[in-house]
Amino acid sequence: MSVDKNTVKRVARLARIALPEERLAPMADELNAILKWVEQLNEVDTSKVEPMTSVVKVSLKMRDDVVTDGERAGDVVKNAPLGEDNYFAVPKVVE
Amino acid sequence: MSDLTSLTIADAREGLRKKSFSARELTEAHIKAVEKARALNCFVTETPEIALKGAEEADKRIAAGSARALEGIPLGIKDLFCTKGVLTTAGSHILDGFQPPYESTVTRNLFDAGVVMLGKLNMDEFAMGSSNETSYHKPVINPWRRKGSNTPLVPGGSSGGSAASVAGRLVLGATGTDTGGSIRQPAAVTGIVGIKPTYGRCSRWGIVAFASSLDQAGPMARTVRDCAILMKTMASHDPMDSTSVDLPVPDYEAAMTGDIKGLKVGIPKEYRIDGMPPEIEELWQKGIQWLKDAGATMVDVSLPHTKYALPAYYIVAPAEASSNLARYDGVRFGLRVPGKDIISMYENTRAAGFGREVQRRVLIGTYVLSAGYYDAYYLKAQKLRTLIARDFEDAYKKCDVLLTPATPGPAFGIAEKTDDPIAMYLNDVFTVTVNLAGLPGISVPAGLNREGLPLGLQLIGKAFDEATLFRVGEVLEKAAGPLPRPTPWWEV
Numbered sequence: 001m002s003v004d005k006n007t008v009k010r011v012a013r014l015a016r017i018a019l020p021e022e023r024l025a026p027m028a029d030e031l032n033a034i035l036k037w038v039e040q041l042n043e044v045d046t047s048k049v050e051p052m053t054s055v056v057k058v059s060l061k062m063r064d065d066v067v068t069d070g071e072r073a074g075d076v077v078k079n080a081p082l083g084e085d086n087y088f089a090v091p092k093v094v095e
Numbered sequence: 096m097s098d099l100t101s102l103t104i105a106d107a108r109e110g111l112r113k114k115s116f117s118a119r120e121l122t123e124a125h126i127k128a129v130e131k132a133r134a135l136n137c138f139v140t141e142t143p144e145i146a147l148k149g150a151e152e153a154d155k156r157i158a159a160g161s162a163r164a165l166e167g168i169p170l171g172i173k174d175l176f177c178t179k180g181v182l183t184t185a186g187s188h189i190l191d192g193f194q195p196p197y198e199s200t201v202t203r204n205l206f207d208a209g210v211v212m213l214g215k216l217n218m219d220e221f222a223m224g225s226s227n228e229t230s231y232h233k234p235v236i237n238p239w240r241r242k243g244s245n246t247p248l249v250p251g252g253s254s255g256g257s258a259a260s261v262a263g264r265l266v267l268g269a270t271g272t273d274t275g276g277s278i279r280q281p282a283a284v285t286g287i288v289g290i291k292p293t294y295g296r297c298s299r300w301g302i303v304a305f306a307s308s309l310d311q312a313g314p315m316a317r318t319v320r321d322c323a324i325l326m327k328t329m330a331s332h333d334p335m336d337s338t339s340v341d342l343p344v345p346d347y348e349a350a351m352t353g354d355i356k357g358l359k360v361g362i363p364k365e366y367r368i369d370g371m372p373p374e375i376e377e378l379w380q381k382g383i384q385w386l387k388d389a390g391a392t393m394v395d396v397s398l399p400h401t402k403y404a405l406p407a408y409y410i411v412a413p414a415e416a417s418s419n420l421a422r423y424d425g426v427r428f429g430l431r432v433p434g435k436d437i438i439s440m441y442e443n444t445r446a447a448g449f450g451r452e453v454q455r456r457v458l459i460g461t462y463v464l465s466a467g468y469y470d471a472y473y474l475k476a477q478k479l480r481t482l483i484a485r486d487f488e489d490a491y492k493k494c495d496v497l498l499t500p501a502t503p504g505p506a507f508g509i510a511e512k513t514d515d516p517i518a519m520y521l522n523d524v525f526t527v528t529v530n531l532a533g534l535p536g537i538s539v540p541a542g543l544n545r546e547g548l549p550l551g552l553q554l555i556g557k558a559f560d561e562a563t564l565f566r567v568g569e570v571l572e573k574a575a576g577p578l579p580r581p582t583p584w585w586e587v
Contacts, residue, residue, distance in 0.1 A: 018442035051477035055533035081431035
């Protein structure tokens with residue numbers, strides 16, 4: 001599997017990264033080099049292997065379903081580049 | 096009082112308790128060392144006022160007889176740890192101006208034990224790098240230089256500021272994080288000790304996320320004992336991180352008995368890789384001899400899937416990173432670059448805010464997770480992880496701990512490897528398997544090469560058996576003998 005300029009464009013759109021036209025081809029080359037290198041994993045037959053889902057053998061803890069935190073709107077928006085009255089401000093999204 | 100910066104944490108702890116010097120004197124000596132070493136570019140943010148305030152509190156506590164475990168010990172904090180009210184950038188432009196309204200659990204544990212923070216340490220952007228050259232704040236310079244040469248060398252990465260500041264005697268110790276080798280590899284090439292604990296030993300809460308199933312915090316310091324001291328305080332169960340384990344944290348210092356008689360040390364044959372420099376092989380043989388001399392037995396073991404660890408890592412880590420980094424959208428924190436609509440605002444912000452390596456990894460991650468490719472890449476890599484973890488389980492049926500080189504070579508020159516991402520990735524060839532299997536690993540300085548540069552050996556332990564790593568690590572450290580101090584050419 002190898003990626004071309006159009007695939008890079010599509011993936012960059014998915015990743016929400018603006019890539020100028022002149023960087024699409026070099027980026028395709030860079031990604032292909034990495035993808036080609038990782039393809040060596042196909043040498044290994046994993047048809048009978050379960051994927052790792054938990055790094056160490058522990059079961060997740062349960063806790064009571066209660067509110068433990070909140071009322072911190074000021075903290076939440078404190079670092080926003082743009083905001084007003086404890087709201088985040090974004091460019092207009094509905095007409 | 097410049098000799099105060101050459102103390103170990105153990106000695107500083109003792110000196111403070113005996114009142115041989117005050118926390119203020121100790122802190123001031125370090126602040127001065129930090130100021131004189133700006134040429135190394137270790138710090139993103141220096142916090143002398145916070146440090147002096149902490150030292151004042153420490154002196155009060157010591158006078159009152161209520162000193163805590165790390166009272167008055169000056170440390171540096173990797174800029175990946177959120178520190179309340181103090182700029183936290185993760186080495187990225189996209190986190191410009193970010194002042195976390197909360198404290199990471201690891202730094203909270205340290206500050207609650209009396210640690211004095213000297214500042215926030217430079218690092219590869221979002222911990223993605225092996226040389227500290229991807230930092231938005233410019234590379235960190237290794238205090239070590241080749242004999243008779245002025246060529247600036249990298250300190251390894253991603254915890255490069257941590258490693259260089261510890262090696263350069265700017266801090267007594269530092270926090271690091273390790274996703275594929277980011278504590279152990281820089282520790283090795285700067286001649287210090289660094290341990291990546293078992294996944295789950297330290298809480299990840301408040302640490303800027305890179306690859307959540309691999310990230311783990313750990314200490315970096317100049318001796319094995321100092322790392323044991325820091326580790327005891329950094330590790331904890333934390334309800335805020337569901338993957339942190341609820342296990343008692345052992346007294347690691349007490350485990351350092353110096354006795355390894357009868358210990359079985361595994362030597363994995365797959366770590367003898369093609370093109371490995373002879374000096375690395377020699378170093379490994381020296382390590383084997385040191386442990387034999389101390390009464391340990393060597394056992395040949397096989398970790399057959401070792402060669403697949405790096406490629407599996409470069410699927411898993413970018414995939415998880417692409418998901419974790421989705422939060423940098425120009426809305427909630429950091430940089431914002433306007434666009435014609437909200438989508439182009441996101442795209443412009445992320446194009447300007449992420450460096451080249453981060454963009455490359457986010458794109459790889461997005462691609463391997465995109466519709467139709469998930470099974471071929473991410474699922475395949477997670478299956479390889481199962482096999483890699485199984486290799487270790489099989490090996491530990493025959494031995495207690497593994498001994499390997501820490502890195503495939505010494506520190507290299509700035510910009511020597513930046514053109515070829517895969518060549519750069521190979522720096523983590525000996526460390527990355529450990530992250531994929533969630534195991535603990537420690538890097539211990541094992542001497543200087545012919546060019547006068549430090550090299551390290553790695554010990555890999557069973558899950559949650561950090562105590563054995565400290566015990567064996569100290570034996571290696573003693574056998575190798577103390578490294579000379581790097582000449583402080585950077586001092587102004």
